[in-house]
Amino acid sequence: MAELQEVQITEEKPLLPGQTPEMAKEAELAARILLDQGQTHSVETPYGSVTFTVYGTPKPKRPAILTYHDVGLNYKSCFQPLFQFGDMQEIIQNFVRVHVDAPGMEEGAPVFPLGYQYPSLDQLADMIPCILQYLNFSTIIGVGVGAGAYILSRYALTHPDTVEGLVLINIDPNAKGWMDWAAHKLTGLTSSIPEMILGHLFSQEELSGNSELIQKYRNIITHAPNLENIELYWNSYNNRRDLNLERGGAVTLKCPVMLVVGDQAPHEDAVVECNSKLDPTQTSFLKMADSGGQPQLTQPGKLTEAFKYFLQGMGYMASSCMTRLSRSRTASLTSAASIDGNRSRSRTLSQSSESGTLPSGPPGHTMEVSC
Numbered sequence: 001m002a003e004l005q006e007v008q009i010t011e012e013k014p015l016l017p018g019q020t021p022e023m024a025k026e027a028e029l030a031a032r033i034l035l036d037q038g039q040t041h042s043v044e045t046p047y048g049s050v051t052f053t054v055y056g057t058p059k060p061k062r063p064a065i066l067t068y069h070d071v072g073l074n075y076k077s078c079f080q081p082l083f084q085f086g087d088m089q090e091i092i093q094n095f096v097r098v099h100v101d102a103p104g105m106e107e108g109a110p111v112f113p114l115g116y117q118y119p120s121l122d123q124l125a126d127m128i129p130c131i132l133q134y135l136n137f138s139t140i141i142g143v144g145v146g147a148g149a150y151i152l153s154r155y156a157l158t159h160p161d162t163v164e165g166l167v168l169i170n171i172d173p174n175a176k177g178w179m180d181w182a183a184h185k186l187t188g189l190t191s192s193i194p195e196m197i198l199g200h201l202f203s204q205e206e207l208s209g210n211s212e213l214i215q216k217y218r219n220i221i222t223h224a225p226n227l228e229n230i231e232l233y234w235n236s237y238n239n240r241r242d243l244n245l246e247r248g249g250a251v252t253l254k255c256p257v258m259l260v261v262g263d264q265a266p267h268e269d270a271v272v273e274c275n276s277k278l279d280p281t282q283t284s285f286l287k288m289a290d291s292g293g294q295p296q297l298t299q300p301g302k303l304t305e306a307f308k309y310f311l312q313g314m315g316y317m318a319s320s321c322m323t324r325l326s327r328s329r330t331a332s333l334t335s336a337a338s339i340d341g342n343r344s345r346s347r348t349l350s351q352s353s354e355s356g357t358l359p360s361g362p363p364g365h366t367m368e369v370s371c
Helices: 021-037 075-083 086-092 121-126 128-135 147-158 178-190 193-201 204-209 212-222 227-238 268-277 300-313 324-328
Strands: 039-045 048-055 064-068 097-101 140-145 163-169 257-262 283-288 329-337 343-351 367-370
Touching (some): 039 128, 064 075, 064 128, 064 147, 075 086, 075 097, 075 140, 075 300, 097 128, 121 128, 121 227, 128 147, 147 227, 163 300, 193 212, 204 212, 212 227, 257 268, 257 300, 268 283, 283 300
Parallel strands (some): 064 097, 064 140, 140 163, 163 257, 257 283, 283 367
Antiparallel strands (some): 039 048, 329 343
């Protein structure tokens, strides 16, 4: 009887028939590159087709991070500087991402025919369940800017069980009043659509300074091949309904929320008002100095650090290492009264020594941060 010999198998992953180890490595590298580039999908909804791009693979017992961009932008021009930032890589390794493009805003989108009825912001929010059903995702953490922040808030109000948290940048939860409408109409008589949208995205100081960033986005919007589509999205935003948020009332966001706005940004007052309407035990308010109208473009490092703390407060990434802000800032705690008379704690972070650390823990109070 032949002697049995012990054979050690060193290949960790089974090879396909006819596949060499070198071919397997090339296939694995190609798959990784594909994941890095994202996989773009489109689904039909009751209000038309919507396109979205997925990065990474779903993680067990973790929500997807779902983003929604502002008017005049798409997911790349709105979020790429943030999600490509070095410190953000720790976050994106732990979550699958879904970047939604509003209809007609994706790269290469054809211009809608004359008379096309563009969806309202409420209808854009109603498209999100179709995306999640297609991907078989049950819960999300939403990250939205401007119109996208409104859309995600509307979705969270109608589907609260599927939203674990929201990061809302430059949100205006209010419908336009008569004075706003009059000002908008008068501005439309003297300004082009691109200039009106730029005034929505950036502060007057930024536009007057005409920095390289402003020149870049002015060129993107002015020469956009789908400018007619952008105008339709812009009109839907200006026709938005009031979210009717009420602190302690029936209509409110029930998940943890981080509100973000730049100091002197066009929507600073609206975000402050939104903060006054939300549950102070669930809400963090981040006012970012020197960030202008688009903090995710101008201060991706500070926003990444705040996002990490937000996720930690939700019970994720407990072992995450805080680097930039934690080394450069100290926390000074101050008390402030909320508008309705209830006391809430406001934490103001000021630039300080290298030894300071940021407060961590669950979102237990309204936190106003100037950084």
